[in-house]
Amino acid sequence: MEIFYHKKKIVESTNSWAISEVNNIDENEIHVFSADFQIYGRGQGNHTWSSEDGQNILMSFLVKNLNVKIQNQFLLSRIIALAAYNYISEELLNDKVEIKWPNDILVNNKKIAGILIENLVMGDVIKATVSGIGININQGKFASDLNLATSMIINDNKQRNIEIEIKKMAENYKECLELYFKNGDDYIYKAYNDKLWGLNATKKFMLDGNIVECTILGTEKDGQISLLMPDKNKKSFFHHEIATCY
Amino acid sequence: MEIFYHKKKIVESTNSWAISEVNNIDENEIHVFSADFQIYGRGQGNHTWSSEDGQNILMSFLVKNLNVKIQNQFLLSRIIALAAYNYISEELLNDKVEIKWPNDILVNNKKIAGILIENLVMGDVIKATVSGIGININQGKFASDLNLATSMIINDNKQRNIEIEIKKMAENYKECLELYFKNGDDYIYKAYNDKLWGLNATKKFMLDGNIVECTILGTEKDGQISLLMPDKNKKSFFHHEIATCY
Structure with a gap:
């Protein structure tokens, strides 16, 4: 190219x-x-x-x-x-x-x-x-x-x-x-x-107005971030659904 | 405007x-x-x-x-x-x-x-x-x-x-x-x-290389066409998945 x-x-x-x-x-x-x-x-x-x-x-x-x-x-x-x-x-x-x-x-x-x-x-x-x-x-x-x-x-x-x-x-x-x-x-x-920041680490996220601590598991094919939530369930979010705090 | x-x-x-x-x-x-x-x-x-x-x-x-x-x-x-x-x-x-x-x-x-x-x-x-x-x-x-x-x-x-x-x-x-x-x-x-052409009528479609007769039921919110298939099941298709013959 x-x-x-x-x-x-x-x-x-x-x-x-x-x-x-x-x-x-x-x-x-x-x-x-x-x-x-x-x-x-x-x-x-x-x-x-x-x-x-x-x-x-x-x-x-x-x-x-x-x-x-x-x-x-x-x-x-x-x-x-x-x-x-x-x-x-x-x-x-x-x-x-x-x-x-x-x-x-x-x-x-x-x-x-x-x-x-x-x-x-x-x-x-x-x-x-x-x-x-x-x-x-x-x-x-x-x-x-x-x-x-x-x-x-x-x-x-x-x-x-x-x-x-x-x-x-x-x-x-x-x-x-x-x-x-x-x-x-x-x-x-x-x-x-x-190369993902915070991979396998616990980070703070802003979710529905609350700060929650989640472990970053990686990203999905569609661009969602995959998190281990405080209740130990896996959940994925699009960019507009969650904000990272750092 | x-x-x-x-x-x-x-x-x-x-x-x-x-x-x-x-x-x-x-x-x-x-x-x-x-x-x-x-x-x-x-x-x-x-x-x-x-x-x-x-x-x-x-x-x-x-x-x-x-x-x-x-x-x-x-x-x-x-x-x-x-x-x-x-x-x-x-x-x-x-x-x-x-x-x-x-x-x-x-x-x-x-x-x-x-x-x-x-x-x-x-x-x-x-x-x-x-x-x-x-x-x-x-x-x-x-x-x-x-x-x-x-x-x-x-x-x-x-x-x-x-x-x-x-x-x-x-x-x-x-x-x-x-x-x-x-x-x-x-x-x-x-x-x-x-205003849809063929609404509730049976029309010919090209599907996977075959011509099939289906009844047009309308369109879905996402733009798919909703069809009653020859086997009487309802099925929806995107534009690139099916062609209408007329």
């Missing part, structure tokens, strides 16, 4: 930009849309991605006709999460990198990256997928409500060239896509689960 | 054009994208929509944030099908107009309109929906493999102004959306089922 790079200084969101280009790309191409700054970072629900101008990675991947069904859309979250995990792990060799369900990347228990997927669907087939990711690179301080955030520079004191880091991340994304084509979704499913 | 009209002579497909404009519209707006001719009419699967230059309606509606979940996406097929049904019924008062599952419109058992929906999905929510429709208006003859096709002019000998017809269709679409907002999806579900 060939990678094509597109860059702007300011965009509304890199995901929106990518979506507007969906008619201009071919199959088997990875298109990367990046910006120094986005006015309106779309997070899942009310969460927006706060980023200092030019200090961090803000990028979206656009790929067409992966032949994934909408029922299997969590596969696309797994692929980008794995790519980010691999990229960050290679940079921060001495730190603990984990994937926090459904699609954050943590370094030493602090959030370094967030992911947002948007799909173009016809019937039950995903015709195009946009995988947006923000990764904190050179930003040394975060607003107080983000005190659980971290960045590369906070962890290793190294200033990085954002353009170069975008290319490294894109190569990792390409590699993960190719691993999926070669080995199928079972392979991706297992690789994601192996 | 206000309707905004956009027109070009030639497009790749009106759906593609609509999708590329998704960042440029606001909520509570209906945007209409029409063309005289499309190079690449996307039908469901391998079916393409064949249309003589400037003779027929080729249009796509773009609407944002209808707050419909992907599980309930067939609602959007129902709304555009109902709108087309209403528009065509008002024009052809003496003819039998029906909705053929999943989303064709028939006049006297011949196809006059085809629909293609594409959705932009984030998580399980449809953020934007594109409803494309082709309606045969002034075209008097169809290629031999389309001998089950018809048009307005074939039925009533009346030449129509395409611009005016596009506006009538758009008003009907707006009306159906507003009926949904006012009365909910149960209302739309029943209205669609009432």
Whole structure:
């Protein structure tokens, strides 16, 4: 797969930009849309991605006709999460990198990256997928409500060239896509689960307004998290049904 | 809801054009994208929509944030099908107009309109929906493999102004959306089922390579067609699982 790079200084969101280009790309191409700054970072629900101008990675991947069904859309979250995990792990060799369900990347228990997927669907087939990711690179301080955030520079004191880091991340994304084509979704499913934050550990969750302690057993094929509840029964939840506390 | 009209002579497909404009519209707006001719009419699967230059309606509606979940996406097929049904019924008062599952419109058992929906999905929510429709208006003859096709002019000998017809269709679409907002999806579900081609009649279907005669009982909420099978058991099918013969 060939990678094509597109860059702007300011965009509304890199995901929106990518979506507007969906008619201009071919199959088997990875298109990367990046910006120094986005006015309106779309997070899942009310969460927006706060980023200092030019200090961090803000990028979206656009790929067409992966032949994934909408029922299997969590596969696309797994692929980008794995790519980010691999990229960050290679940079921060001495730190603990984990994937926090459904699609954050943590370094030493602090959030370094967030992911947002948007799909173009016809019937039950995903015709195009946009995988947006923000990764904190050179930003040394975060607003107080983000005190659980971290960045590369906070962890290793190294200033990085954002353009170069975008290319490294894109190569990792390409590699993960190719691993999926070669080995199928079972392979991706297992690789994601192996890197899961809190796997086999007891963590606090917010469920129906209460905090409950559950053991994380892994994720299901459909993207649900599988938990051992306080009553020792196994139960699975979709993203909007439960929140993790950390 | 206000309707905004956009027109070009030639497009790749009106759906593609609509999708590329998704960042440029606001909520509570209906945007209409029409063309005289499309190079690449996307039908469901391998079916393409064949249309003589400037003779027929080729249009796509773009609407944002209808707050419909992907599980309930067939609602959007129902709304555009109902709108087309209403528009065509008002024009052809003496003819039998029906909705053929999943989303064709028939006049006297011949196809006059085809629909293609594409959705932009984030998580399980449809953020934007594109409803494309082709309606045969002034075209008097169809290629031999389309001998089950018809048009307005074939039925009533009346030449129509395409611009005016596009506006009538758009008003009907707006009306159906507003009926949904006012009365909910149960209302739309029943209205669609009432107009269903072959309701309570026995029709031939192609199922796993065999032709089977089944009685059409209606459609399910999720868009499946519900059939009384030759063995008198009730069974439901998605669009890709069964084909209607007519």
